[in-house]
Amino acid sequence: xxxxxxxxxxxxxxxxxxxxxxxxxxxxxxxxxxxxxxxxxxxxxxxxxxxxxxxxxxxxxxxxxxxxxxxxxxxxxxxxxxxxxxxxxxxxxxxxxxxxxxxxxxxxxxxxxxxxxxxxxxxxxxxxxxxxxxxxxxxxxxxxxxxxxxxxxxxxxxxxxxxxxxxxxxxxxxxxxxxxxxxxxxxxxxxxxxxxxxxxxxxxxxxxxxxxxxxxxxxxxxxxxxxxxxxxxxxxxxxxxxxxxxxxxxxxxxxxxxxxxxxxxxxxxxxxxxxxxxxxxxxxxxxxxxxxxxxxxxxxxxxxxxxxxxxxxxxxxxxxxxxxxxxxxxxxxxxxxxxxxxxxxxxxxxxxxxxxxxxxxxxxxxxxxxxxxxxxxxxxxxxxxxxxxxxxxxxxxxxx
Amino acid sequence: xxxxxxxxxxxxxxxxxxxxxxxxxxxxxxxxxxxxxxxxxxxxxxxxxxxxxxxxxxxxxxxxxxxxxxxxxxxxxxxxxxxxxxxxxxxxxxxxxxxxxxxxxxxxxxxxxxxxxxxxxxxxxxxxxxxxxxxxxxxxxxxxxxxxxxxxxxxxxxxxxxxxxxxxxxxxxxxxxxxxxxxxxxxxxxxxxxxxxxxxxxxxxxxxxxxxxxxxxxxxxxxxxxxxxx
Numbered sequence: 001x002x003x004x005x006x007x008x009x010x011x012x013x014x015x016x017x018x019x020x021x022x023x024x025x026x027x028x029x030x031x032x033x034x035x036x037x038x039x040x041x042x043x044x045x046x047x048x049x050x051x052x053x054x055x056x057x058x059x060x061x062x063x064x065x066x067x068x069x070x071x072x073x074x075x076x077x078x079x080x081x082x083x084x085x086x087x088x089x090x091x092x093x094x095x096x097x098x099x100x101x102x103x104x105x106x107x108x109x110x111x112x113x114x115x116x117x118x119x120x121x122x123x124x125x126x127x128x129x130x131x132x133x134x135x136x137x138x139x140x141x142x143x144x145x146x147x148x149x150x151x152x153x154x155x156x157x158x159x160x161x162x163x164x165x166x167x168x169x170x171x172x173x174x175x176x177x178x179x180x181x182x183x184x185x186x187x188x189x190x191x192x193x194x195x196x197x198x199x200x201x202x203x204x205x206x207x208x209x210x211x212x213x214x215x216x217x218x219x220x221x222x223x224x225x226x227x228x229x230x231x232x233x234x235x236x237x238x239x240x241x242x243x244x245x246x247x248x249x250x251x252x253x254x255x256x257x258x259x260x261x262x263x264x265x266x267x268x269x270x271x272x273x274x275x276x277x278x279x280x281x282x283x284x285x286x287x288x289x290x291x292x293x294x295x296x297x298x299x300x301x302x303x304x305x306x307x308x309x310x311x312x313x314x315x316x317x318x319x320x321x322x323x324x325x326x327x328x329x330x331x332x333x334x335x336x337x338x339x340x341x342x343x344x345x346x347x348x349x350x351x352x353x354x355x356x357x358x359x360x361x362x363x364x365x366x367x368x369x370x371x372x373x374x375x376x377x378x379x380x381x382x383x384x385x386x387x388x389x390x391x392x393x394x395x396x397x398x399x400x
Numbered sequence: 401x402x403x404x405x406x407x408x409x410x411x412x413x414x415x416x417x418x419x420x421x422x423x424x425x426x427x428x429x430x431x432x433x434x435x436x437x438x439x440x441x442x443x444x445x446x447x448x449x450x451x452x453x454x455x456x457x458x459x460x461x462x463x464x465x466x467x468x469x470x471x472x473x474x475x476x477x478x479x480x481x482x483x484x485x486x487x488x489x490x491x492x493x494x495x496x497x498x499x500x501x502x503x504x505x506x507x508x509x510x511x512x513x514x515x516x517x518x519x520x521x522x523x524x525x526x527x528x529x530x531x532x533x534x535x536x537x538x539x540x541x542x543x544x545x546x547x548x549x550x551x552x553x554x555x556x557x558x559x560x561x562x563x564x565x566x567x568x569x570x571x572x573x574x575x576x577x578x579x580x581x582x583x584x585x586x587x588x589x590x591x592x593x594x595x596x597x598x599x600x601x602x603x604x605x606x607x608x609x610x611x612x613x614x615x616x617x618x619x620x621x622x623x624x625x626x627x628x629x630x
Contacts, residue, residue: 313459
């Protein structure tokens with residue numbers, strides 16, 4: 001075994017030289033493998049990045065692993081015509097005792113103004129008092145509103161830190177009143193910076209008691225509930241109970257659920273389909289690349305008939321000759337694979353940089369690509385190597 | 401007691417077919433060569449000397465007859481064993497040198513040692529010593545393309561000696577050299593023979609053959625004369 005590893009090492013050194021002595025040819029031969037591996041690595045890496053991105057976004061939305069979302073509208077394409085009300089929170093809690101808590105949410109947009117300064121198109125989020133704690137928000141200054149304030153429909157507001165600086169500069173906004181849509185709101189707090197969730201800039205938003213935010217249909221009905229079960233493991237069970245209650249309450253099925261797993265599944269399905277497609281293309285590319293390698297190796301065998309004769313004359317066994325050519329074809333392919341991985345990661349890095357995502361390297365894909373490219377070289381190198389090893393030394397030595 | 405006869409071939413015949421034409425290259429040759437001999441095999445082209453050389457070097461097998469090399473019965477060996485015999489017991493020197501062009505002198509000499517599984521340091525040391533023996537200490541790291549014909553043939557001789565073989569087989573070793581380099585190669589062979597190395601040279605050049613101790617003449621696949629040189 002050691003002897004075999006040793007001779008593979010010796011053959012690798014010689015194969016490396018053979019590759020270097022034919023740089024252009026080696027590079028062209030690798031191209032098929034490079035392209036195949038490149039496309040898979042790029043896509044898989046972007047896919048991993050997308051998954052991470054979506055995951056983070058979902059967490060920001062509050063649909064973490066510990067809750068699910070009940071939203072108006074049968075599917076994402078039908079316009080939600082919300083029939084949920086604030087009173088439903090108590091209704092669900094009494095019908096489904098496994099529910100720990102419910103956050104109600106309405107989202108709209110509006111222009112904020114203070115004196116002459118304005119923040120146009122700010123996200124307006126109507127929320128319940130428990131949202132801060134349950135959805136992991138933090139306050140920069142001031143306080144969040146209370147349940148009493150929600151229920152008494154007080155016009156109090158928490159604003160994002162950028163909205164605060166845009167409207168008040170360096171001075172504290174707490175206790176000031178800002179205008180939006182003909183109403184005045186008392187600022188009681190500034191939330192911590194959180195960046196964006198999808199198209200919404202969380203740092204320029206205004207958060208109000210959900211009871212005073214109108215949805216896009218102009219009424220106070222609620223678009224969304226984030227429902228937190230007492231036992232995270234019974235998420236699906238609680239979801240089914242909520243479904244039954246909702247069907248009875250609305251009299252129709254114009255609503256849907258979103259879970260972190262559900263959203264991830266959608267992303268995974270899309271990425272899976274894309275990966276499958278690209279893997280197919282890569283497989284064809286690798287097949288063509290492999291045949292190219294086989295072709296070049298047959299040429300290399302023909303060019304080196306005399307060398308093979310000499311090697312046999314001085315004691316190379318069949319196995320040594322097979323090994324020599326197999327190692328060479330494997331190295332061409334492996335090198336192509338490694339270049340493909342490097343270019344692929346580079347490509348993914350550029351795309352991620354461009355869309356401001358994070359690069360998540362899928363190590364399983366890198367390892368697979370390495371193994372597959374080596375395997376392609378070995379597989380397509382077998383036939384040329386066998387031909388080389390089968391040469392009669394007497395004939396090979398006479399070959400001009 | 402160890403047999404002093406290193407090559408013992410008995411009534412070997414070799415027939416092959418060129419298309420449908422039967423060629424009887426060797427028609428019954430018996431030859432014994434003792435350790436330390438310096439033998440020339442001579443004859444006109446087509447006499448079968450190359451075929452004989454291939455059989456002596458275990459590159460080819462006879463159609464019939466016995467070949468014993470250093471007390472090993474070659475007939476009973478498979479291809480792998482033959483490769484090992486070629487590696488350990490036979491050293492080839494060719495008319496066209498047959499060095500591998502991508503390897504430098506010392507790496508060419510190391511090649512048989514690689515196939516013998518000798519580790520890097522030992523094989524470097526040995527190859528360097530052999531190149532010194534053939535007078536090429538200064539040219540160890542030169543590629544064959546940077547060496548003259550005579551120097552290339554010296555590298556090839558060093559290579560043939562790598563595994564301390566029982567016999568050195570040289571096929572027209574001076575055929576591609578000018579007369580001065582040729583003489584130097586013959587002098588080197590004589591020195592090696594003096595150290596006890598068994599040499600078999602195939603040549604059609606009488607002058608070269610006169611430097612050996614014994615001349616075997618072939619004609620039409622048979623030995624026609626076998627005599628010592630005075």
